[in-house]
Amino acid sequence: MKSCDLETPGQLQTVRTMTHQAYQPLLPSGNKYLQQKWDMASYDLHRGKVKSAKPTINTTPPKTYDHLTLRLKKLKLEEEWTTKIERENNMLMEKISRIMRTTGGVDNRKYYDRKSLGKEKRQLELLRITKENQMILFRLSQCRPHYNVKSWHEDWLKTLKGQENPITKCSDCDKEQKISADTTTQSPASNMATDKAQKIKSEKGKETSEKEGTRTEMQQDR
Incomplete structure (x- = not known):
């Protein structure tokens, strides 16, 4: 066996x-x-x-996708949030250290230049106006008078001399003599009246002479 x-x-x-x-x-x-x-x-x-047989019912676990488990957008937002917090914390630390080093102060000042939208336009307009004024002033200073003032003055003196005739002078002298004789014969009241008339005449003569002097000066200045 x-x-x-x-x-x-x-x-x-x-x-x-x-x-x-x-x-x-x-x-x-x-x-x-x-x-x-x-x-x-x-x-x-x-x-x-x-x-090698397989079951008809699928009992395996489902697939896992990376974009569901690893959320990149959320991670990015968290990083930005952390960086923002760190930056703010650093700013606070700098402010606190500055206050500790110095006496501190108010930081609400706005250091910026005030600008106007129409500033350049206004400056150009002002320059244009000043140039025009300078040109007008130059023209006025360069222009010459069309009338001869000296000839006017000479004519005026001639007319004044022509008005003073010898006949009028003699009549004036006779009048003065008559007035003087009358004053001797008249009362003191009449003498006062004549004195006032003479004073008025003398004042008028002075005013006329002063006016003539001012006129001559003005003409010479012109």
């Missing part, structure tokens, strides 16, 4: 058999050894199919 190892699907089994025991197929066959070989091949194929 001898023992032999037989391979069974899925595991190795050591079976002790007798030499007279052979493979017994289920169906009748002409060659038992070939039928055993064929049966073992079909059984191995069956076991391979069973191992």
Whole structure:
């Protein structure tokens, strides 16, 4: 009696058999050894199919997407927020350190230049007006009079001399003599009246002389 190892699907089994025991197929066959070989091949194929079989119901976990787990927009916003907070904290620290170093002060001053939209236009207009005024002044200073003032003055003196005739002078002298004689014969009241008349005449003469002097001066200045 001898023992032999037989391979069974899925595991190795050591079976002790007798030499007279052979493979017994289920169906009748002409060659038992070939039928055993064929049966073992079909059984191995069956076991391979069973191992590689997949379930009809999907029980695997769902896929994980990167854009859902790793949110880049949120991370970016958080970074910006942290940088903003850090910048504000640094500004506060600088202000506190400056206040500690100095006496402190108000920082509400606005250091900026006041600008006007029409400033340049107004400046150009002012320059234009000043240039025009300078030109007008230059023309007035350069222009010459059309009339001769000296000739006017000479004519006026001639007319004054022509009015003073000897006849009028003699009549004036006679009148003065008569007035002086009358004053001697008249009362003191009449003398006062004559004195007033003489004073008025002298004042009028002075005014006329002053007017003539001013006129001559003005003409000379012109």
